[in-house]
Amino acid sequence: MIWIWALILGGLGFLSWLAMTRWVRRNLLSHSGVDIHFATTEDGWHLALRRYLPEKKMFKEPVFLCHGLGSNGYIFDMSRERSLARYLQRQGFEVWILELRGAGLSKTPAWFLRRNQETAFNHFLEKDVPAALGLIQKLSESNKLFWIGHGLGGMMGYAWAASMDNDCVCGLITLCTSVTAHPTSVVGKLKPLLKMVPLMLGTAFRSLARLSAPITAWCGYPFFRFFAVRNGLEKDLMGKWLVNVVENAPGSLLRQVLGWMYTGEYGPSIGEVRTAVMIVAADSDRIAPADTVIPAYRLIAAQDKQLRIFGNDRGDDHDFGHVDLLIGIHAPELIYPELGDWLEKRATRLSG
Numbered sequence: 001m002i003w004i005w006a007l008i009l010g011g012l013g014f015l016s017w018l019a020m021t022r023w024v025r026r027n028l029l030s031h032s033g034v035d036i037h038f039a040t041t042e043d044g045w046h047l048a049l050r051r052y053l054p055e056k057k058m059f060k061e062p063v064f065l066c067h068g069l070g071s072n073g074y075i076f077d078m079s080r081e082r083s084l085a086r087y088l089q090r091q092g093f094e095v096w097i098l099e100l101r102g103a104g105l106s107k108t109p110a111w112f113l114r115r116n117q118e119t120a121f122n123h124f125l126e127k128d129v130p131a132a133l134g135l136i137q138k139l140s141e142s143n144k145l146f147w148i149g150h151g152l153g154g155m156m157g158y159a160w161a162a163s164m165d166n167d168c169v170c171g172l173i174t175l176c177t178s179v180t181a182h183p184t185s186v187v188g189k190l191k192p193l194l195k196m197v198p199l200m201l202g203t204a205f206r207s208l209a210r211l212s213a214p215i216t217a218w219c220g221y222p223f224f225r226f227f228a229v230r231n232g233l234e235k236d237l238m239g240k241w242l243v244n245v246v247e248n249a250p251g252s253l254l255r256q257v258l259g260w261m262y263t264g265e266y267g268p269s270i271g272e273v274r275t276a277v278m279i280v281a282a283d284s285d286r287i288a289p290a291d292t293v294i295p296a297y298r299l300i301a302a303q304d305k306q307l308r309i310f311g312n313d314r315g316d317d318h319d320f321g322h323v324d325l326l327i328g329i330h331a332p333e334l335i336y337p338e339l340g341d342w343l344e345k346r347a348t349r350l351s352g
Contacts, residue, residue, distance in 0.1 A: 034077075036105065037139070039131040044109030047132055048073070050097040051139070052085050058092025059347040061170060062140045064133070065097045068151025068176075069257065070205045070249045072104035073097040075150060075326055078240060082327040084148070087336040093343065094140055098132045100124055103247045119250040121257065125159055133168060146171040146343055150326060151288065152257065155179075158296065162272035171276045171346045173339060176285055176322050178292035179270065179299075209246035213239045229284045232324035241323060270296050276304040278342050280325070280335075283311030287322035304346075308338065 035051040050073060065076045065085060076097050077083040085095045099106045102119060137143055147169050149157040154174030161169045224238050233241075277300055281293035290309050297307040310320045318330045325335060 037135060038107070039135040041101070041127040041131045043127055045101045045128070045131075046107040046109075047101065047128055048099040048105035048107075049132060049135060050077070050085070050099075052089040052095040052097075054089050054092050054094065056092060057094060058350060059094075059344070060350055061142055061144045061146055061347050062094040062096055062136060063088050063146045063148060063343065064136060065095065066147065066149040066153030066156060067097075067099070067103065068149070068153050069253065070247055071151070071245055072247050073099045074104070074245045075241075075323075078237065078245075078327040081332060082237065084326060084331075084336055084339070087332065088340060088343070091340050091344070093347070096132075096136050096140075098128070100128050102250065119253050121156075121159075121253065124156055129156065129160060137168070144168055144170040144348075146173070146347070148173040148175065148339070149177065150175045151177055151322075153177075155257075158270050158273055161275045161277075162269045167275075169275050171278075171343065172273070173278045173280065173342065174293075174296070175280045176282065176288040176293065176325060177279075177296065178288040179296045180292050205246050206248050209242040213242040226286045226322075228321040228324035228328060229319045232319070232321060232328040232330070234329065237327065241327065270299040271301055273300045274302045276346055277302050278306045278308065278339070280339075281307075281309045282320040282322070282325050283309060283313055284319040285322045285325070306342070310334070 033052075035053070037049045037051060038046040039049055040046055065073070067073055067075050077085045080086060085097055088095050101108075101123065133145070136145060145168060147157045147160070149155070149172075154172075154177030157169070157172045157174055158177070160166050161172050224233065227233075227241075228238070279293060279297050279300075281288070281290040283290055290311075294307065294309075297305060310316050310318075310325065312319050316334065318334065320328060320330070320335070325331060
């Protein structure tokens, strides 16, 4: 009798997951007006790049958007209104969104190769980024670009801008990018599990997120409080984020990044960054609290650097978390304009 009920519940769970995956994903991916290109890495990966061309291009340098760990490019384009990419496109920037190996629409070199194969930070930096930037520079006809990275995408931006051989980045914006672990953060609270990290082969974030999407769409904030503040994100958008954005994380990459945070031995040489930098954090971010982001500001050698922390205690009308900073209800009115203004002041305006 028990196994019959187990089969019934399992079947209902599978049907719920299938419905959410098919309907919500189809609803999100139906957006038009985006050109999709693929950049091939030296080891055979085909990386998806979404290109957003403005009706009238106002600035010479394109803007390059890079997602973080366990995520994909849709974090920058959840809907026409909740889209940093489309906001910058309307401002006259040419915008590109990269999906790293194992994420989103990027394709493996061979059909039998796992999407979450052994992947380390240097694979992104030495193979994915050069292939992507090479294609962007060719099609946009610009040797310079602005880099905006969320989480791990910002960490990669630090590493790339710090290299003396990679001077194509004329400006860098990092969003919720931790450079150390903190006891109050989710990562900090998991520190006792550090000894288990070497045993991790990977995490099935994608399947867990899709299975939990119906529950989240029903109960809302209590299930989503680690990613957004109360009333910062609608229930239906929470479900869309879980179904469309969350990706698996390779164990090798998790071990590397968590090791940096716990030991304090951060991989990229942040002190070597001399390009213009804007560091953005949120007081209510549970994934990357402001205290884990601020040290980067002290380390960076650039003269043109800015630290912006959003929150009620900082004089803002609203608080933000890790996800709603980009796709939340108040992101278009508070976050996007500040990022756009920072870029416009440093971009080369085209004549006419």
